[in-house]
Amino acid sequence: MSSLALKSAVADENGSSSSDDYVALGLYEARGERRREPRVLSLLSALLERSVRKNERMVETSRYKDRATLFHGVSAPSLTIHQYVVRIFKYSRCSPSCFVLAQVYIDRFIRCTALILTSLTVHRLLIAAVVVAAKFIDDSFFNNAYYARVGGVSTAELNKLEMKLLFGLDFRLHVTVDTFDDYCSTLRRDGVAVTGGFGDRRIGTELH
Template identity: 50%
Template sequence: MLAATGSYAPTLGLDAPSQAVETTTPRVLSILSGVLERLVARNDRLLASRRFEAGKSLKGFHGVRAPAISLPKYLERIYKYTGCSPACFVVGYVYIDRLVHRHPDSLVVSLNVHRLLVTSVMVASKVLDDVHYNNAFYARVGGVSNVELNRLEIELLFLLDFGVVVSSGVFESYCLHLEREVLINGLEGMNRIDKALALPNIGLEHVPEIPVGNTTAKGSNASSPPPDKLED
């Protein structure tokens, strides 16, 4: 697994999963959310100033409005309920970075970043993790329909030309890049080293809905209605 490679991975909280159940969020999620929030804020300003036209390549990931849930909460939600290894978030970020380099006419903005994240992390979990949830579960966690997530997965794979393999060297370079982001931008609360979580199996009925117009998740039970979708 890539989670154990490189000298920078442990400082991002990418240690091998422990046997005990932890309650802390891996450091890498906080770093990624900070990096992506700054990227999205910059790109949203570019679009608003009409200095850059939105390209067509990532249109399939666009919604009409940005979802109410923040990026930190969204990443925490994916991690909490899917139990994927923290390395999946780094590899998911690699996929997103590959997209913007392959398709420079398109920007990662508030209208598409959530769908890009859940799709990229899901694909990464299939590549990295020995055990992972299926698309239906990721769809429930991500606040999209199963049909839509299936479509987004195919869209992502074709945009990447099915280039989903990430070498240990590339993985290490992205970990280094994220570490530099901490030093350069002084991300708040980044002086803690977290351990990867070994989460218990979570049934679909225990995943709360993503409410529309709120940034916190509500509890639910087996008889709850389907989750609210990300804004269309």
């Protein structure tokens, strides 16, 4: 099922409140229109950045040692989380809904593993989660060689990241309508709280 069909089905089942969240997050895309940066990108980025800051403070002030995993980079990428998310959206051509599913997958993976979301792990986890989401709900998608170039990793590395994520999720990629709605509501509410409302300014941003 395409993400557009998914959103339509959810809207029909749940009524106007869900539809309001989809519109606010920019999940609807009209065919033929020039792509704009949907608000979900800035709100998701803000929530991830908050988690990274919180986790890095925890690691610094405790005796906990962050164990290196496949998702750890040697150093933090030069791109901010928001810049990276926008890059993925712009070049992968995936639907905005993929970023909602990506957050679901990231949360599930973190709960099932010992991974800590930090500046060394968030970018690799993001590209893997968006790729998995695109393959699961979008009607069309690219191969991993292309996604690897978008994400700034090698094809071999992305293949490993994708498989690690899938096995960590036990290949349970289905997201219920209620869960999808809950994440949309949380993104809309908590994302605005984190950004202080500035996420609204990104609604009409065109991608060049």
